[in-house]
Amino acid sequence: MEKRTVNPWKWQDERSYSQAVEVKNVESTLYCSGQAAIDPDGTSSDMDMKSQLEQAIANLEQVISTAGYECSGIVRLNIYTTSTEELWPYFPILQEWIAQHKIQQAVTMLEVNGLFETLKVELEATVVK
Secondary structure, eight states: OEEEEEOSSSGGGGGTOBSEEEEESOSOEEEOOOBOSBOTTSOBOOSOHHHHHHHHHHHHHHHHHHTTOOGGGEEEEEEEESOHHHHGGGHHHHHHHHHHTTOOOEEEEEEOSOOSTTOOEEEEEEEEO
16 A cells, blocks of 8 residues: 655644545445444443543544554544534644654544534544554
């Protein structure tokens, strides 16, 4: 697999994403459903935004590794949140995870009116190898 990021500017570097990611010679692609703070028994979290973000990251990582992929192969990450204002102070948690796995991805963050039950943040990814 060959991956090339396209960044005509530098400002996105501080926000831990790329403007575009080109991928060639892909062996396979994994499309992950949105992962949120849902326990293994299916119970939705009613914890704070920080806790939910950490659990959503852990759940996304588990799906990716269970499928036989690596987080470094994430090329697209969509972030859905019920409050960007509430999420923003915890964005460094996501940035540290991105740096830890050397992820180079295109990102879209959307504030939505609501997520399933008591959820506040959801992460949806496309992963290649």
